Every structure is written in C-alpha cells, then in structure tokens.
Amino acid sequence: MKPSLPQGTRDFGPETVRKRQYILDTIRSVFELYGFQPLETPAFENLETLMGKYGEEGDKLIFKILNNGLERPEKHAAANEDFKKVLEGKNVKGLTERALKYDLTIPFARYVAMNHGQITFPFKRYQIQPVWRADRPQRGRYREFTQCDADVVGSQSLFNEIELIHIYLEVFKKLKINVTVCLNNRKVLAGLATLCGGLEKMTIITIAIDKLDKIGIDKVNEELRQRGNDEASISIINQYLDIAQQEVSNAEILKQLKTMFKDTTIGLEGIAELEYLTTNFETVKVDVTLARGLNYYTGTILEVKPLGIQMGSIGGGGRYDDLTGLFGVPNIPGVGISFGVDRIYDVMDEKALFPNELNQSVKIMLVNFGEAFEKRNMEVLKALRAENISCELFPDAIKFDKQLKYANKRNMPFIAMIGEEELNEDCISVKNFNSGEQKKMNLTEMISLLKG
Amino acid sequence: MKPSLPQGTRDFGPETVRKRQYILDTIRSVFELYGFQPLETPAFENLETLMGKYGEEGDKLIFKILNNGLERPEKHAAANEDFKKVLEGKNVKGLTERALKYDLTIPFARYVAMNHGQITFPFKRYQIQPVWRADRPQRGRYREFTQCDADVVGSQSLFNEIELIHIYLEVFKKLKINVTVCLNNRKVLAGLATLCGGLEKMTIITIAIDKLDKIGIDKVNEELRQRGNDEASISIINQYLDIAQQEVSNAEILKQLKTMFKDTTIGLEGIAELEYLTTNFETVKVDVTLARGLNYYTGTILEVKPLGIQMGSIGGGGRYDDLTGLFGVPNIPGVGISFGVDRIYDVMDEKALFPNELNQSVKIMLVNFGEAFEKRNMEVLKALRAENISCELFPDAIKFDKQLKYANKRNMPFIAMIGEEELNEDCISVKNFNSGEQKKMNLTEMISLLKG
Numbered sequence: 001m002k003p004s005l006p007q008g009t010r011d012f013g014p015e016t017v018r019k020r021q022y023i024l025d026t027i028r029s030v031f032e033l034y035g036f037q038p039l040e041t042p043a044f045e046n047l048e049t050l051m052g053k054y055g056e057e058g059d060k061l062i063f064k065i066l067n068n069g070l071e072r073p074e075k076h077a078a079a080n081e082d083f084k085k086v087l088e089g090k091n092v093k094g095l096t097e098r099a100l101k102y103d104l105t106i107p108f109a110r111y112v113a114m115n116h117g118q119i120t121f122p123f124k125r126y127q128i129q130p131v132w133r134a135d136r137p138q139r140g141r142y143r144e145f146t147q148c149d150a151d152v153v154g155s156q157s158l159f160n161e162i163e164l165i166h167i168y169l170e171v172f173k174k175l176k177i178n179v180t181v182c183l184n185n186r187k188v189l190a191g192l193a194t195l196c197g198g199l200e201k202m203t204i205i206t207i208a209i210d211k212l213d214k215i216g217i218d219k220v221n222e223e224l225r226q227r228g229n230d231e232a233s234i235s236i237i238n239q240y241l242d243i244a245q246q247e248v249s250n251a252e253i254l255k256q257l258k259t260m261f262k263d264t265t266i267g268l269e270g271i272a273e274l275e276y277l278t279t280n281f282e283t284v285k286v287d288v289t290l291a292r293g294l295n296y297y298t299g300t301i302l303e304v305k306p307l308g309i310q311m312g313s314i315g316g317g318g319r320y321d322d323l324t325g326l327f328g329v330p331n332i333p334g335v336g337i338s339f340g341v342d343r344i345y346d347v348m349d350e351k352a353l354f355p356n357e358l359n360q361s362v363k364i365m366l367v368n369f370g371e372a373f374e375k376r377n378m379e380v381l382k383a384l385r386a387e388n389i390s391c392e393l394f395p396d397a398i399k400f401d402k403q404l405k406y407a408n409k410r411n412m413p414f415i416a417m418i419g420e421e422e423l424n425e426d427c428i429s430v431k432n433f434n435s436g437e438q439k440k441m442n443l444t445e446m447i448s449l450l451k452g
Numbered sequence: 453m454k455p456s457l458p459q460g461t462r463d464f465g466p467e468t469v470r471k472r473q474y475i476l477d478t479i480r481s482v483f484e485l486y487g488f489q490p491l492e493t494p495a496f497e498n499l500e501t502l503m504g505k506y507g508e509e510g511d512k513l514i515f516k517i518l519n520n521g522l523e524r525p526e527k528h529a530a531a532n533e534d535f536k537k538v539l540e541g542k543n544v545k546g547l548t549e550r551a552l553k554y555d556l557t558i559p560f561a562r563y564v565a566m567n568h569g570q571i572t573f574p575f576k577r578y579q580i581q582p583v584w585r586a587d588r589p590q591r592g593r594y595r596e597f598t599q600c601d602a603d604v605v606g607s608q609s610l611f612n613e614i615e616l617i618h619i620y621l622e623v624f625k626k627l628k629i630n631v632t633v634c635l636n637n638r639k640v641l642a643g644l645a646t647l648c649g650g651l652e653k654m655t656i657i658t659i660a661i662d663k664l665d666k667i668g669i670d671k672v673n674e675e676l677r678q679r680g681n682d683e684a685s686i687s688i689i690n691q692y693l694d695i696a697q698q699e700v701s702n703a704e705i706l707k708q709l710k711t712m713f714k715d716t717t718i719g720l721e722g723i724a725e726l727e728y729l730t731t732n733f734e735t736v737k738v739d740v741t742l743a744r745g746l747n748y749y750t751g752t753i754l755e756v757k758p759l760g761i762q763m764g765s766i767g768g769g770g771r772y773d774d775l776t777g778l779f780g781v782p783n784i785p786g787v788g789i790s791f792g793v794d795r796i797y798d799v800m801d802e803k804a805l806f807p808n809e810l811n812q813s814v815k816i817m818l819v820n821f822g823e824a825f826e827k828r829n830m831e832v833l834k835a836l837r838a839e840n841i842s843c844e845l846f847p848d849a850i851k852f853d854k855q856l857k858y859a860n861k862r863n864m865p866f867i868a869m870i871g872e873e874e875l876n877e878d879c880i881s882v883k884n885f886n887s888g889e890q891k892k893m894n895l896t897e898m899i900s901l902l903k904g
Contacts, residue, residue, distance in 0.1 A: 002779075002780060003498075003501055003562040003565050003566050003779040003780075004498060004566070005494065005497075005498070005566075006494065006496055006497065006498050006550050009494035009495075009496065010494065011491070011492070011493050011494070011563050011566075011567075012490075012491065012492040012493075013491060013567075014489035014490055014491065014577070017489075017490035017491065017492050018490065021490070032813075032842055033837050033840065033841075033842045033843075034837070034842070034844065035813065035814040035817075035842060035843065035844030037466035037469075037813050038464075038466055038469035038470065038473070039463070039464070039465060039466065039469065040463070040464040040469050041463050041464075042457065042458065042461035042462065042463070042596050043461075043495060043552075043582060043584065043596055044458055044461065044515075044584075044596075045457075045458065046455075046456060046457070046458050049455055049456075060520065060521075061520075063496075063517050063518075063520075064517070064518040064520075065515050065516070065517055065518065065552075066515075066516040066517065066518045066547060066548050068512065068513075068515075068516075068586045069512075070547065095518060095522065095547070096518050098458050100495075100517075110455040111463050113455050114455050114456070114457075114463075115463075115465075120858055120861040120862060121858075122847055122848075122858075124844070125466070130495060132495065132496075134520045144494050144495055144496075152847070155847045155848055156848070157847035157848045159820075159826070159845065159847045159848075160847050162830075163844075163847075170837075280830075327454070327455040328454060328455075361484075361487065361489050362487040365487075368611075374611070378614075378732075385485050385486070385622075388485065389485075390484055390485045390486070390487060391485075391487065392486065392487030392576070392615075393611065395574055395604070395607045395609035395611045395612050395615075396574075396607055396608070396609045396611075406572055406573075406574075409572040410572060
C-alpha cells in the first residue's frame with residue numbers, strides 16, 4: 001500500500017512547525033500581554049451547534065462525522081439494523097450527529113452561552129486551534145487550517161477596539177511585516193443605505209461596494225441598477241465612493257461624510273466611532289468601502305493588509321451585538337479579531353522574515369567513536385543539558401563522514417569529538433561549521449563557547 | 453436552543469489551558485534539549501491508512517468522516533443520486549473515505565514511509581497533538597485527548613533507549629512528580645516462550661502474565677492451563693514470576709534469569725540489553741512481568757508509574773523493528789515513548805504541583821475612572837507593555853466595586869488608579885492585593901515594583 005494524504009491537508013515537518021510556532025508564539029505572547037486568556041474547545045461539536053450558522057453554502061462545507069456502526073451499508077445494508085433504521089427515518093440521529101468545527105467563533109459563542117453564569121465579564125479570550133472546511137482545495141486554501149482569534153465579550157466600550165488594533169500593530173511589528181489596518185463601521189454603511197431608501201438595502205449595497213476593487217465603478221453601478229436601485233440612490237452611492245477614494249487624511253474623509261450624513265443618526269454615530277478610533281492611531285486608514293461578509297457584524301469592522309506584496313488580508317474582525325443570542329443567551333455584545341496564520345506564514349516565507357535560529361534544531365552533535373568513549377560522551381551531554389544547551393550524541397558508531405553529513409543536514413552549528421587523544425588529554429575537540437575552525441578545549445570553555 | 457458538548461469531549465477554560473500548556477511546554481523543552489524535532493500531521497487521514505492497524509476492536513473505535521453530500525438519506529434517499537450509488541455498491545468510496553487519527557504512531561509511520569527519501573536518518577521526531585477514539589466515555593477516558601510522543605527511527609542503537617529514559621526522568625523531575633521507570637524486553641518474554649515450547653506461545657503467555665497484578669498467580673495459572681500450557685511450562689513460568697517478584701536489585705534478578713535462560717539465545721540477548729540499560733540508571737526498575745499490549749514491540753518495553761498515588765501508568769513505549777513496513781517501506785527500526793498528558797494533569801492537580809503563577813492571568817489592572825483619564829491610562833499601558841508586563845485597563849467606567857471584583861476574580865495581584873489627584877500630582881496609586889498595601893508612586897517606581 002502506497003500511503004498518501006487526504007486532499008487539502010498537510011504534514012508540517014520540523015522546519016515548518018518551528019516557523020509556524022514562531023508566529024503563534026508571537027501572537028500568543030501579545031494576547032497575554034493585553035490580558036487575554038486562552039480557551040480551547042473540542043475538535044467536534046454537536047451537529048446542531050454548527051448547522052445553520054454559516055449560511056446554506058457553509059452548511060455544505062462542514063465535515064460531518066459518521067455515527068459509529070454505519071460504515072459499510074453497501075456491503076451489508078440488509079444485515080445492518082442500525083443502518084436500516086436510518087434509511088427508514090426511524091433513527092432520529094440519522095447518519096451523523098457530530099461535526100468538525102468550521103471556525104472558532106461559533107464554538108466560542110456556544111461556550112459563553114453554556115458558561116455565562118460562571119464567566120467573569122468582560123471576558124477577554126483568545127483561541128488558537130485548527131478548523132476544518134470541505135472547500136475545494138486550491139493554492140493557499142486548505143481543508144485544515146489554524147485560526148487565531150481574540151474577542152472581548154460583555155463590553156460595549158470602544159476602548160476594546162483600541163486594544164485590538166494595538167494588538168494587530170504590535171504583532172505585525174514583532175513579525176516585521178509592514179501592514180495597513182483598514183477601518184470602517186457598519187453603521188456608516190447603514191447610514192448610506194438609509195440615504196438610499198432604507199436599511200433593508202444595506203446588504204445589496206454592501207455586496208456591490210465590496211466588489212469595487214475587482215470590477216470597477218461601472219460594473220458596480222450596473223449591478224446596483226439591476227438590483228433595483230433608482231438613479232438617485234446610485235448617485236448618492238457614487239458620491240460616497242468618491243469621498244471614500246480620495247487620497248486625503250482620515251479626518252478629511254470623515255468631515256466630508258459628516259456633511260453628507262447630516263440627516264441620518266446611525267450614519268453620524270458610525271462616523272463618530274471612526275473619529276474616536278482614528279484619533280488614537282496614526283497608521284490606521286479609514287476605508288468606508290470595506291464591507292466584510294459576515295452578517296453578524298454591527299459596528300466597527302477592520303481588516304489588515306500587508307504592504308508591498310500581492311496578497312489578500314492577513315487579519316480581520318469586527319463588533320457584533322448578539323452572538324450568543326443564537327444559543328438562547330441574548331445581550332452579550334462583543335468585538336473580535338482574527339489572524340490569518342497561513343497567509344502570514346506565506347508573507348514571512350516570501351520576504352524571508354523568519355529568524356535564522358529557527359533553522360537550527362540542535363546546537364551541537366557529539367561524534368560517536370564507539371563504546372570506549374560512551375561514558376565520557378554521556379558526561380558531556382549531561383553537562384551541556386544542565387546548561388540548557390541542546391545536544392545529541394550520534395547513536396551509532398558509524399563512519400565519521402556519515403555522522404558529519406547528518407550534523408550538516410540538521411544545520412547544527414557545532415560538532416564535538418572525543419577520541420583516544422581527547423580522552424588522554426582530558427579535552428574535547430570542537431568544530432565550528434560556520435568558521436570552519438576546530439579547537440581543543442575543556443568542558444567549561446566549550447560551554448561558554450556554546451552559550452556565547 | 454440550549455447548547456451542549458458532545459459526549460466525551462471537554463472545553464478547556466483559561467486556567468486549565470495554562471496548566472496543560474505548562475505540562476506540554478515542559479515536555480517540549482526537554483524533547484528539544486535532546487535534539488528531537490517537531491512534526492505535525494493532519495487531524496484526519498485516508499481511511500485505509502488507519503483501518504486494520506489497531507485490531508478489530510480498534511477499527512470500530514475510529515471516528516469516520518461522512519463523505520460530503522450524503523448527510524440526509526432518511527429525508528431524500530430517493531432523490532440523492534450519490535447516496536443511491538453508495539447503497540448499490542457503485543460508489544467505491546462508500547459513505548466514508550477519511551477518518552480522525554486514532555494515535556500519533558501510525559500517522560508518523562505513514563509520514564516516514566511517504567518521505568523516507570528526503571528524511572535524514574536517524575530521524576528523531578516528537579509530536580504533540582490530539583487524537584480521537586469512539587470509546588465509551590468514563591472517568592479519565594475521553595473521546596478527544598492529547599498524545600505526546602517522541603520516537604527515533606533509523607537506528608538500532610540502544611543508546612536511543614538511554615536518551616528516552618533520560619527524557620522521562622528529566623521531564624518528571626521538572627514537573628516534580630516522583631516516578632518509577634519500569635523496564636522489560638520483548639526478547640526476554642520471547643525467551644520464556646521458547647522455554648515453554650516455542651515462540652508461538654508468546655502472546656498467550658504475555659497476556660496471562662500481564663494480568664498477574666489484577667488476578668493473582670492462581671488465576672494466571674488457571675488461564676495458562678486453559679490455553680493449553682502443560683504443567684512443565686506452567687512450572688517454568690512460575691519460576692520466572694518468582695524471580696521477577698523478588699525484592700532484590702536489578703542485577704540480582706538479571707543474574708538469576710541468565711541462569712534460567714542459559715539455553716535460549718533470544719532470552720540472553722534480552723537480558724544483555726536490560727543489563728546495558730540498567731547499569732546506566734540507578735532509579736530504573738527491571739520488571740520482567742511488564743508486557744505492554746502493542747504487538748509491534750520487538751525489544752525494549754518500558755512504562756512510567758507515579759509513586760504515592762493510585763493511578764495507572766503515565767507513560768510508556770518500546771522498540772519496534774518495522775513500523776513503516778505497513779506502508780511498503782521495510783527495515784526502518786525505531787524506538788519511542790509517549791506521555792499520558794491527561795493522567796499527568798490529574799496527578800499534578802491532586803498533588804497541587806502546578807506553579808502558583810499559572811493562576812495569575814494578568815499582573816495589573818488600571819481602574820477606569822472615565823474619559824478624562826483615558827489618555828494617561830493609555831500612556832501607562834504602553835509603558836508597562838514595553839517592559840513586557842501584562843496589563844489592562846477596565847474597558848468601561850463603571851462602579852469602582854465592580855471593577856475591583858473583576859480584578860479579584862481574575863487573580864490579578866495589583867490594581868492601579870489614576871484619578872484627579874494622581875493626575876495633578878503626576879503619580880499613580882498602586883494597590884497590592886496580597887499585602888493590602890496601597891501607595892502613590894511614579895511610573896518608573898511602579899515598573900520596578902511590578903518587575904520585582
């Protein structure tokens with residue numbers, strides 16, 4: 001049998017795990033610095049927890065787990081009583097009653113709803129776990145991928161948005177990725193819809209605006225016309241887009257929008273929120289064409305784009321009013337952000353931003369010259385590890401060349417040799433692969449060399 | 453809808469995640485110190501990669517993933533063409549072609565078999581990931597749990613065993629858990645089987661011996677008799693068990709076994725291996741009644757038992773000759789160990805071995821006295837975070853009491869207050885919850901207090 005991997009999944013070898021771990025550790029440490037607390041939920045949830053939360057298309061992309069005992073209907077359907085019951089509709093559980101999680105937000109909402117009596121609010125949680133989607137695999141899109149979320153629930157304060165934007169800026173500074181944080185507010189989009197005839201137009205308008213980058217203004221207008229917007233509305237929307245696309249300061253854009261929105265309360269509210277947030281940051285960009293797909297957002301929406309590289313957003317989020325309402329616990333507002341770990345990895349790989357040390361698995365290998373030197377080698381290993389220096393003895397006393405090749409392939413910067421001569425002189429020969437230099441020294445000297 | 457969790461699964465709240473992370477980080481750091489490299493494989497594998505690897509019972513406990521599009525046969529079987537094909541045996545993929553991984557060993561073997569051309573051998577890998585089993589949930593047994601393995605493949609040297617035993621000892625020393633590492637060798641059990649009439653008796657004999665602790669010697673003998681062992685064999689086995697159970701040194705037990713095994717080459721080989729390993733450790737115990745269930749073990753087998761607590765083994769492993777042979781790549785020998793993370797957690801929780809700091813999520817909270825103080829609060833946050841001190845400002849300017857309660861529930865050791873007075877005096881009032889002391893200080897003083 002020739003083994004293979006399921007479509008859309010990946011093995012992560014040592015170097016990739018280290019690089020991914022570097023990204024995740026950086027994000028985790030910033031989350032902790034800002035007072036966020038870790039949460040982990042199971043890989044699978046009850047089917048009904050997930051179904052209906054991601055739209056009809058989403059439902060289809062959820063991986064369902066087969067109930068046990070139903071595996072082989074084609075071989076013995078007649079003999080499989082459990083399976084016959086499923087077919088006759090007598091088994092209410094059907095074929096499946098569990099499913100792999102599709103994102104981290106719904107399981108988080110389920111957790112908050114289940115535990116809201118015990119949770120101290122505001123609850124600031126972060127969650128870094130894999131999720132699964134039965135999407136058609138393609139470049140950069142996988143069926144298993146890691147999500148990395150931070151949310152605050154139980155507080156309406158815009159200060160939470162400020163903290164989350166700081167988290168974005170701090171993480172990407174640490175990872176050395178230049179980014180723009182783009183900011184909008186659903187209330188501004190609601191204001192625009194109000195000017196165009198009513199809130200019920202919001203979805204149509206935002207879907208059209210969201211495509212501006214891809215299809216251009218003419219096709220956006222065409223789509224708006226087809227969807228039943230009159231010329232007056234289209235003219236308002238175009239005026240809005242003209243304001244949005246000027247190369248001017250955030251303050252100037254917001255000033256012009258304020259005039260335009262002077263008669264819509266909700267629009268002015270959105271602008272006031274944007275004003276508050278942008279005065280706190282120099283590097284954040286107001287982009288009122290930003291829509292974001294998820295319907296549960298109600299206030300701030302934001303997205304992070306990497307600069308100087310052809311790549312979609314590497315982070316996004318927003319404010320929602322009532323996520324846990326889905327699970328019978330209303331009135332817990334929240335705001336959250338998410339990091340696109342796979343794309344961040346791709347940016348860093350392409351721009352060679354990973355620290356070199358991540359390549360280096362082990363600091364030093366002791367060459368194995370046979371049993372006679374084992375005792376001394378073990379003493380050296382013990383001494384190095386007591387100093388927290390990673391090291392290993394090649395396990396077999398095979399040819400020197402082969403051992404050297406192993407050390408090179410593993411990117412070890414040093415090897416040490418203890419043979420007859422070294423044993424007699426009570427020293428160790430240490431070779432530095434970078435400089436090519438080889439030198440005899442005692443254990444203390446060797447430790448300070450490796451630590452330096 | 454009232455939300456719930458699937459049977460046998462768990463949410464891990466902040467405190468539990470931190471404690472689990474502490475265990476995993478400790479193990480990971482020791483793995484790295486010993487030159488092991490991380491590997492991660494997908495949550496699900498192709499069904500045929502897993503099926504038939506864990507015995508008939510295991511096959512039933514593997515969670516299979518339903519192929520997409522087959523979800524609701526009871527509702528519309530007639531209309532679902534894909535599903536009809538499954539029933540008629542025309543869809544070769546059947547209901548399922550993917551399954552959640554059941555352990556880390558088979559996916560590792562699959563990885564090595566798939567990549568053996570690129571891998572530098574000996575390959576020392578560690579892997580820390582969840583696995584899933586459709587076992588009936590009960591106390592301490594879950595359907596999703598974390599495994600934590602280290603294996604060396606591509607080397608027959610017993611030095612690998614020495615390293616792995618050191619890893620066990622070092623990890624449990626760091627975690628402050630007192631343990632005994634019990635050691636045996638399959639070749640010793642093979643020697644016993646040879647003395648009793650032939651190697652084919654090995655499984656029956658080891659299964660019976662394995663039960664000694666639970667059912668006692670009389671029932672073991674009864675079982676041996678029922679399984680077709682003659683009185684001569686039973687007498688040999690009893691002699692073996694008598695030697696095994698003496699309260700004497702490892703050396704003495706091995707000496708007596710050597711006499712008993714003088715005519716079986718394989719038995720003597722096993723004893724020689726045990727001798728080599730035990731001379732390197734003072735704290736390892738030879739236990740030749742140790743059998744371990746997995747049939748793929750061929751040499752060393754070992755198990756770790758916690759002392760002073762009623763609990764099964766918290767780690768185990770052994771040597772195997774040909775794991776990747778299952779996937780068409782023969783002759784890659786290996787040896788590995790595994791940590792039982794859930795049981796380790798239970799031991800540490802019961803014995804209160806977790807460091808206190810794990811309870812402490814954030815170092816300090818700034819009390820929110822309203823907008824007038826926001827700017828100063830933000831400056832302080834920024835300064836603290838630049839010093840890597842975790843902190844937060846309560847996001848809403850609600851009643852002081854409520855903010856205090858939040859800080860207490862989160863186990864924060866300090867709060868800071870900046871009101872009118874502090875603003876005027878350019879200072880900060882800092883309260884230490886442990887001592888109850890409250891003091892005015894400047895930012896520099898505050899930072900050194902929090903870092904001290």
